[in-house]
Structures are given as structure tokens and as C-alpha cells.
Amino acid sequence: MSLVLWNARTPTTVKGTMVTEGARRTGSQAVERALGLLRSFEVGPPARSLSELAQLTGLTPATAHRLLRALCCAELLAHDPLTERYGLGVALVPLGSRAADALGISAVRPLLESLAATSGESVNLGVRDGGEVLVLLCVPSAQSLRFDQGAGRRVPAYASAMGKVLLAFDPDPNEAVRAVPKLTKLTGSTITSRSVLSRVLEETRDRGWAINDEEREPSVRTVAVPVRTADGWAVAAVAVQGPSSRMTDDQIRELLPSLQATATGVSTRLSALRSWGPDRTAADQPG
Numbered sequence: 001m002s003l004v005l006w007n008a009r010t011p012t013t014v015k016g017t018m019v020t021e022g023a024r025r026t027g028s029q030a031v032e033r034a035l036g037l038l039r040s041f042e043v044g045p046p047a048r049s050l051s052e053l054a055q056l057t058g059l060t061p062a063t064a065h066r067l068l069r070a071l072c073c074a075e076l077l078a079h080d081p082l083t084e085r086y087g088l089g090v091a092l093v094p095l096g097s098r099a100a101d102a103l104g105i106s107a108v109r110p111l112l113e114s115l116a117a118t119s120g121e122s123v124n125l126g127v128r129d130g131g132e133v134l135v136l137l138c139v140p141s142a143q144s145l146r147f148d149q150g151a152g153r154r155v156p157a158y159a160s161a162m163g164k165v166l167l168a169f170d171p172d173p174n175e176a177v178r179a180v181p182k183l184t185k186l187t188g189s190t191i192t193s194r195s196v197l198s199r200v201l202e203e204t205r206d207r208g209w210a211i212n213d214e215e216r217e218p219s220v221r222t223v224a225v226p227v228r229t230a231d232g233w234a235v236a237a238v239a240v241q242g243p244s245s246r247m248t249d250d251q252i253r254e255l256l257p258s259l260q261a262t263a264t265g266v267s268t269r270l271s272a273l274r275s276w277g278p279d280r281t282a283a284d285q286p287g
Helices: 029-042 050-057 061-073 092-103 105-119 161-168 173-179 194-207 249-267 271-276
Strands: 005-007 047-049 077-080 085-088 122-129 132-139 146-148 154-156 210-213 220-228 234-243
Touching: 029 050, 029 061, 029 077, 047 050, 050 061, 061 077, 092 105, 105 122, 105 132, 105 234, 105 249, 122 146, 122 161, 132 161, 146 234, 154 161, 161 173, 161 194, 161 210, 161 220, 161 234, 173 194, 220 249, 234 249
Parallel strands: 005 146
Antiparallel strands: 047 085, 077 085, 122 132, 122 234, 132 154, 210 220, 220 234
């Protein structure tokens, strides 16, 4: 029996990395460009050539090379002289580990691992960043036929179960919908109307969970619930996803209690993620 493994699509551009060569020069321009090079490794292959990095970030090869040398000297990136390719450096290992601990990511992993074991499907933790969902943590299913969406990937919020719950539990869902970029059709089931999306978000708020019914990837279904703070707004979301053949309506109903319990457990350990949540005032708090 051959192994079949789905992976989320790798975006062709990396959010926040494109820097226009002719942009107005400021004292922070070099820093912004260097960060763009560094963040280009959030997704895609682990090693890239100079020309690939220059094209991805919009820099000239000369500018990219100068900044890459500085990043390598700081061991934030590493250069392989044999392949002439660049990859992440050893200095990022302790930084990444400390960031995961500070944000509570390390503390919630066991909760997601338990849910993945009981559900038999892949489990994700994500936060909304504008019109996208950033995957912070992924626990893959043990089954050979599965859908994986690795940490660091960004997916459109309107075509994501996690995105829908994060939009639905925004203080101003209507404004959040208006701010979402163009609703591009990704599959035959993708929501491409803002009025339809608003109606779906209202249903999501009423029932407390969202579903992605093959709206981004054919033959893949996802169910997600919000991770809420004490004031009721969502700062993150937990999702279970898998092949449509296994993620039936009955299976989703059976998963919901465990999924909601996991989200409650996560909320107690992710207080540092409050900064990812929407701006809130006392008048905005849900009733």
C-alpha cells in the first residue's frame, strides 16, 4: 500500500518579506531588509540560493549578499560553501526554544498531542494575522492518509475553520470581514461572497465552532473552536483536520467535546498570546 500524504499549499510569496528596492530610505531599512531575508525561511525549502532569496525578497543580489553575510556572522543564518545555499543558523535554536516557552507553546503541545491521539487526526493551533491564519503548532496524525499543515504556514482566514472562528469572535466581525482581502476561489466549495461569509460567521458564533468543508483543499474537512480569554474574545484556535472520508458529520459531532475541552485547557496556558488578540475595550466586551 502506497503512502498518501497531503500537505498544505506553500504560498508563492512570504508575508512581510517583500522589500521594494526603490523604497524611501530610512535608518531602519537595512534592518527591515535583513528581517525580510530571515523571515523568508518561515515556509518553503530549508535551504535557498542567493538568487532565490533575492527574488523572493525583491532585493538586488548585491544587497541580499551583503545582508546575508551579516546574518551568517551573527549565526542567524548559515552558508554551505559546497552548495552555495543558505539556511537557518544555530543561534535561532535557543531563541526559538525560549519563544515557545514564553508564549506557552511548549506547555500546550501535550494537550494537542492527546487530542491527536484520541481523534486519530492531525491537530493545529493557530492565530489570526490580518486576513490570514498563522499556524503555530501542528501535531500530525499517525495515519498514513492524512492532512498536515506545518508550523509557520499561513492560510487565508476565509477558507479556514480556524480563520472562521477567529473572525467570528472578533469584537467587530463585520469590519473583520470587510478587511479580508479578495475571497479567491480555491475549490468548488470556497466561500467567495462577503455576505455569505458574514452569515457563516454568525452561525459560527451561535454554535461556537466552525467547519471548513473542502473549501481550501479538495477532500479535506476541518473543524475548529476558539481559544478564548476571560473577556470572551478569541486569541487563537484549535483545529482537527483530515480526509473527508473520515471527517464525517457524525465524527465531527463526536470530536467536538474533546476539541472544546482541549481549547479550554489551551486558554489557561496561552496568556502570553493575548497580544495576538483583537484590540478590546470595556465597551466591546461580549454580553
